[in-house]
Amino acid sequence: MMPFANLFARSFGEKNLEELKNISKDEVSAGCQLFLNCVKAMFEQRRGKLRNQTSKLQALPEGDSKFGGVLEGGNVDDFHRGIAERLGESL
Secondary structure (H helix, E strand, C coil), rough: CCHHHHHHHHHCCCCCCCHHHHHCCCHHHHHHHHHHHHHHHHHHHHHHHHHHHHHHHHHCCCCCCCCCCCCECHHHHHHHHHHHHHHCCCC
16 A cells, blocks of 8 residues: 555655745645656555565475475475464464
C-alpha cells in the first residue's frame, strides 16, 4: 500500500489551512511535481522488488510441493525450527 495522502500533504510542506488557501499557482505546480516525482520513485523501487521476487520464484525447482527450494529465509524446516526456538516445541 502506498501512502499517497500523506505524501501529497508533505509535498506542499507544513502549511496550515490559511496558508494552503493562499498558495500561488506556481506553488501548486511545484507541489504537484514533487508529489509526482516521489510517486515515480516509489513505484520504481517497488517494481524492482517485484522483479527480484519474481525471478526468485521462477528459479525455484519444479516439484510436487509449492515449498520446494530455498529463498533468503531458508526452507520450511528452517521456518519451523525458528518458530520452535522462539515459542517452544509444540505439544
